Structure formats: C-alpha cells, structure tokens
Amino acid sequence: MDIIQKGIYLTGTVLVTIGLLAGCGSSKESAPEKDKPVEETKQQQTEQQKDKSIASEEAKNDNVIEISAFEMGYTPPSVTLEEGKKYTLVLKNDGKIFHDLTAKKLDVKITNMGKMPDHPEKMSFLDEIDNIFGVNKVHASGNHDDGHGEVEMNYIHMNAKSGQTVKIKFIPQETGEFKFFCSVPGHEEAGMHGGIEVE
Missing domain, CATH: 1.20.5 (Single alpha-helices involved in coiled-coils or other helix-helix interfaces)
Structure with a gap:
C-alpha cells in the first residue's frame, strides 16, 4: 500500500x-x-x-464615389453629383460573375480611365443570337487613355471581373436624372440598375 x-x-x-x-x-x-x-x-x-488621414484627404479632394456591383444590383443604388465637379468613380465587383456599370445618356468628360477587362466573348445565349444577326456591342476594354490623360468616350462604361476593382475620373457636363445599368444581357432586366442625379 x-x-x-x-x-x-x-x-x-x-x-x-x-x-x-x-x-x-x-x-x-x-x-x-x-x-x-x-x-x-x-x-x-x-x-x-x-495613411488614414492621407486616404481621407484624397477622398475629399477627388470626390470619390464607391459603387459595389453584385448579383443583381448595385450598392448604393443611386448617387448625387454636381455639374462641373471632378469625381473618381470606383466600381468594385463583389459578385461571382462579370458585371459592368453603364450610363450612356449622362454626358461626361472622362479625364482618366484605368485598365479594364474585355467583356467575356460568350456570356449568354442572347450574345449568340446577336452574333447570328451581326449585332456588334461596344464595351469598355483595355486602357482607353490616349496617353495625355484624356479619354474619347463621353459617357460612363466600366467593366469588372469578379473580385476586381476599377475606376475612372470624370466631370459631369449636364444636370438631370440619369440611369446606370449593367449591360450584360439579362442583368438590367433582373434589376441591376440605379440612378445618378446631377445638380
């Protein structure tokens, strides 16, 4: 024991x-x-x-607007701008598929556009039908900067792959209410659109 x-x-x-x-x-x-x-x-x-104070100062000076794209919408769904003021529009694709942001009726002067991906060649059955009938779609692709900071487009069109962030700098040239939408076939119809008001 x-x-x-x-x-x-x-x-x-x-x-x-x-x-x-x-x-x-x-x-x-x-x-x-x-x-x-x-x-x-x-x-x-x-x-x-x-770093935080520099970023916030840049945001104040550049009038940065951030929009997130997802299936099937944008956050925020609308923005308010001032005519003649310089803006930086940042589009972040938080979705799982390719999206864009298009505002063709808003007249803008684009001062700088970052490099953007091409629209995928095959995105939907609707694209195949367009190809059969010879309809050509124009999408933002590559770097549209002419080397002097000026871009030939006078409307907004931005492309982003899933997880990608792209940006442009522009100046609104007119007042009014304008629509922006995703030009990928079927996306606008599914609710992927928003509004821009220029005062």
Whole structure:
C-alpha cells in the first residue's frame, strides 16, 4: 500500500510540473506584443494614422464615389453629383460573375480611365443570337487613355471581373436624372440598375 501511494504522489507531482511548464511556455508565445519595443508599436500606430488621414484627404479632394456591383444590383443604388465637379468613380465587383456599370445618356468628360477587362466573348445565349444577326456591342476594354490623360468616350462604361476593382475620373457636363445599368444581357432586366442625379 505504501508503494502505491508513493507512485500516485510521484505521478501527480510529475503531471502538475508538466502542466506548469506548459502554461509558462504558452504565456510567452501568446503575448508577443509585450516583447515588442514600445517605440516600434508607437511608430506603427503613427504610420497607420498618417495613411488614414492621407486616404481621407484624397477622398475629399477627388470626390470619390464607391459603387459595389453584385448579383443583381448595385450598392448604393443611386448617387448625387454636381455639374462641373471632378469625381473618381470606383466600381468594385463583389459578385461571382462579370458585371459592368453603364450610363450612356449622362454626358461626361472622362479625364482618366484605368485598365479594364474585355467583356467575356460568350456570356449568354442572347450574345449568340446577336452574333447570328451581326449585332456588334461596344464595351469598355483595355486602357482607353490616349496617353495625355484624356479619354474619347463621353459617357460612363466600366467593366469588372469578379473580385476586381476599377475606376475612372470624370466631370459631369449636364444636370438631370440619369440611369446606370449593367449591360450584360439579362442583368438590367433582373434589376441591376440605379440612378445618378446631377445638380
């Protein structure tokens, strides 16, 4: 009986010691921030604050408008602009398929357009019918910048693959209410449209 009690006591002591050592080892690993020098942490915070203030200042100066495309709509569904003011329109495709944003009736002066992907050659059965009858569709593709920051288009048309973000810079040339939509066959009809009001 005495040997059994000593064995239990020894086993318990070994287990407690292992537990304490494991606990001490994990506390060092779980708190790496305490090991960092205070100056380094402060410097990172200062750099992050500078980046945020620069981004917000750029957003104020550029009048950035962000629109998200998804199946089947846009967020926000409408925007208000001022005639003659410079804007940067950022389109982010949060959907799983190819989308675009088109506002053909809004007269704009495009000052810069980023590189955009071509519309996929086969997007739907409707495209096949158009090909049979010889209907040609015009879509934004590639880089439309003529090398001097000016773009020949006088309306908005942006393409984005799933997960892609594209942008253009433009100046609205007229006041009124205008529609924007996705020109991929069937998307506008499924509810993928919104409005632009220019004051």
